[in-house]
Amino acid sequence: MKIDKLKLTNYRNLEDLEVEPNSRLNLIFGPNGSGKTNFCEAIHFVSTGDNIKGSRQRELINWRSEYALVRLGLKNDDQVVVYLKEGEGKEIKINSKSGRQSELRSLVPTHAFVPEDLYISKGPPRRRRSLLNSHLSQLSDGYGHLLSEYNAELKKKNTLLKKDEINEDFLEVLSDRLVELGARITVERADYLRDLNQYLPEIYGRFAGTEQELNLSYSEDGLVEGSEEEIAELLSDKLERNRKKELERETSVVGPHRDKFEYLLDGKNLRTFGSQGELRTAVIATYLAYLELYEKRFDELPILVLDDILSELDRDRGEAFLENLPEEPQVFMTTATRSPSFRKLSGEFTVLKIAEGGIERQ
Ligand SMILES: Nc1ncnc2c1ncn2[C@@H]1O[C@H](COP(=O)(O)OP(=O)(O)OP(=O)(O)O)[C@@H](O)[C@H]1O
Ligand SMILES: [Mg+2]
Structure with missing residues (x-):
């Protein structure tokens, strides 16, 4: 499955963000504190109904607002909307009909890598x-x-x-x-x-x-x-x-x-x-091994959300990671800096920059 369109309204610091992502690789840049992790969390949130950090739902709503909205359009034209209002539970709509949280996972299979995974x-x-x-x-x-x-x-x-x-x-x-x-x-x-x-x-x-x-x-x-x-x-x-x-x-x-x-x-x-980089490589290798097994089992891969996965890796290992990224799934990958490893990127990709609560193509 691929995401065709993502719209965030008052989701944490991302007050008004709308993007039509690449169906292959999306590289997301932005300085510290710009909202890269929040962006990843929003994808995880709309695909599972849970938030990554385990924080309270109220925290997902922008401080200056009373509600947050995540809208997702999928390649097969399915539409998912998750609406959060202060003091109330979340409301899920799938193709304009009321939906249940348990339906989300199979509709938008994603797998997230978060910095804490180190x-x-x-x-x-x-x-x-x-x-x-x-x-x-x-x-x-x-x-x-x-x-x-x-x-x-x-x-x-x-x-x-x-x-x-x-x-x-x-x-x-x-x-x-x-x-x-x-x-x-x-x-x-x-x-x-x-x-x-x-x-x-x-x-x-x-x-x-x-x-x-x-x-x-x-x-x-x-x-x-x-x-x-x-x-x-x-x-x-x-x-x-x-x-x-x-x-x-x-x-x-x-x-x-x-x-x-x-x-x-x-x-x-x-x-x-183990050194810091070795410890991190071990986790990434486990992640890639899991994806191989996942593909064997289901014949397809989930959407990958990779928050800051390249940090602490040296150039060779960063390049090896990009070369070994599975080819077929849609990938969202954030980094705070443009890593030199990126010169090794081949194939289709889109560079997105997050700033001031929104996002733009570079
Ligand atoms: N409910 C909220 N309302 C408004 N802002 C929020 C809310 N929750 C978190 N923030 C802010 O969002 C900002 C961006 O956080 P985020 O973790 O996404 O940054 P980042 O781009 O991943 O940074 P880094 O490169 O350091 O990992 C933080 O400064 C945080 O204070
Ligand atoms: Mg972050």
């Missing part, structure tokens, strides 16, 4: 866990549902562990359920890592221009191999061994919600040893 490789395990969860929720049927079921049971167990008097039978029931769901999650994650690692070393190599091998794997103490039954048994044993600890700490310490994953570059933990 912390996926560098930050705490939680970051890599949520990366896998979000990829799997897109690529695997039922994973999202499985995960919410697991989280709901986990919540019950944690509430129970905090009680003064614990119903042992109920604890047992919840633990069994968590083992069963947990084993299924673990198998899905292990399968996904296997798929991902088929692409990662090659893609990383294209950036680094060296024979370094990048992998994303379960950290050493994690559960990895085995059938669902075997993993369930391992999980169950681990739970038994940590029973006292869980009661003392009044929380669940065993299970996929605690899974740890690490990037290894030539066998060394990237989080500990």
Whole structure:
């Protein structure tokens, strides 16, 4: 799917912006604070109903206004409008009829890369866990549902562990359920890592221009191999061994919600040893590997929204990224400066400049 027309009214600092983007590559420039991230966020917002930064909806409305409006025209002539009014919920219109948030994702499939994604490789395990969860929720049927079921049971167990008097039978029931769901999650994650690692070393190599091998794997103490039954048994044993600890700490310490994953570059933990550019390249390589898997699964790619993806990359790696950008999808890519890597751009593209709340072609 491609965006034919985008119109923003009072969306954050973008008070009046209208653009007919290139159906291939759109390069968006503008000084710091001009609204590049807001522009990316608006595309994400109209295609999911959620905002990237996790901030409140009121914050999306321009400070001097009481409403915000995002209008989107698609190549197939579908029209999407999301209207936000202060103190009220959002209103979604699809082809002038009232629409639901859940309809947006399939209508305008997008995938966003945000600057905070750098912390996926560098930050705490939680970051890599949520990366896998979000990829799997897109690529695997039922994973999202499985995960919410697991989280709901986990919540019950944690509430129970905090009680003064614990119903042992109920604890047992919840633990069994968590083992069963947990084993299924673990198998899905292990399968996904296997798929991902088929692409990662090659893609990383294209950036680094060296024979370094990048992998994303379960950290050493994690559960990895085995059938669902075997993993369930391992999980169950681990739970038994940590029973006292869980009661003392009044929380669940065993299970996929605690899974740890690490990037290894030539066998060394990237989080500990990687340079800034290497850490960033690892995330970008994962992103491109995910897109390969996405294309295999769905036969097409989502619209890509890449906010500041080139920063911290040296010229060679920046050029390698542009050369390796998938050819078919529509891409929105922001940068604060015109990177020297751009001289390598071939094919069709449009340069857009954001300033004073609007946008213009260069
Ligand atoms: N609700 C709002 N109303 C008006 N202005 C807002 C609102 N929310 C955010 N802003 C402003 O929008 C400006 C642009 O933010 P944005 O993050 O999009 O800039 P940017 O172009 O991505 O900058 P950088 O190059 O530093 O990443 C900020 O100065 C911010 O104060
Ligand atoms: Mg920004």
